[in-house]
Amino acid sequence: MNTQKVFFSTNIKFLRERKKLSQELMAESLGIGRSKLNALESGQTKAPQPEDLINCSNTFKISIDSLLKVDLSRISELKLRELESGSDIYLQGGNIRVLAITVDKDNKENMEYIPVKAKAGYRAGYNDPEFVASLPKFSLPNLPESGTFRMFPTIGASMLPIPEGAEVICKFIEDWQNIKARTLCIVVLKAEQDFVFKQVTIEPEGMILLESLNKLFQPYKVPVSEVLEIWQFHSYQSQEIPEQETDLQEIKRMITALQNQVLKS
Known part of the structure; x- marks a missing residue:
């Protein structure tokens, strides 16, 4: 019989x-004594009274379910602010995907980088705070303030036209049901030894369609249960200079532009 782990005491602390x-x-804010708060935080009170649960929920503006069932220390600051503003995962019936992150001295999220040598261990340690803390981390200017970003290396021809060896910057997707069809993403699969860079489409009956930008690679489907994480493409960095457009490519582009003008007229 599985026992639900309770995080109330650690969450209160x-x-x-x-804050x-x-x-x-x-304790003064909660209207209780310091000794009682210490007992709640240390886990000495194994069964908090209903009034204590309600009091803490009202004070911290987070539902009782979340205080009990979710390890809030492993949730990003952005998600915590969303919970406090009323976007509670249990009240909405959502399925949160807890993401391990690191923050800088100002409590702002870092962007972790997964070097090639760490890729093999990422599937085992992707939700382990100690593993994530061991990854190289840095910040980049001009990234959106909201969201969690991570940088992934690219290997293989299936990611073309993104050049092999480029570093792909992606934003973490928590709710997969909101993914628009053919959204370009890094997908971390349980059964794969590498990340896949695909156009993602969520299909009925718990399946995900993965399509490569390189048309030489056939699309395929995987069950949602086989997916660990999905990160939406934001940008990429590369040391390669794009090849100059050939005359044939330029003619094709001009014809396409003319066709689009005709269709609009």
Whole structure:
């Protein structure tokens, strides 16, 4: 029989420390004694009273279900703010995918980079905070302030026309049901030894269609249960200079532009 792990005590302590409040001030805010708050945070109170659960939920603006069932310390600051604003995963019946992240000294999310030598271990450690903390991390200017970003190396011809060896920057997708058809993504699969860079389409009956930009590679489908993470393409960096457009490519482009003008007229 599986037992649901309860995170209430660690969540209360985490949320208090996130607000940079002492136990004395937090206890005063909750309307309880410091000794009782200490017992709640340390797990000495195995079965918190309903009024304590309701009080903490109202104070931290996070549902009781989330306080009990979700390890809030492993959720990004953006997601925590969403929970506090009423976008609660349990109230909405959603299925959150907890993402391990790292932050800088200002509590802003880093962008982790998965070097080639770490790719083999990523599938085993993708949700392990210690593994993620061991990855190279940095920040880039001009990235959107919202969202979590990660950089993946590209290997293989299936990612063309993105040049092999380019570094692909992607944004984490938590809710896969909101993915538009043929969205370009890095997909981390359970059964693959590498990441795949594909156009993703969520299909009925729990299947995902994966299509390569390189038409020499046939599309294929995988069950949703075989997917660990999906990261939406944002941009890429490469040391390769794009090849100059040939005369034939230029003529084809001009014909296509003319056809589009005719269709619009």
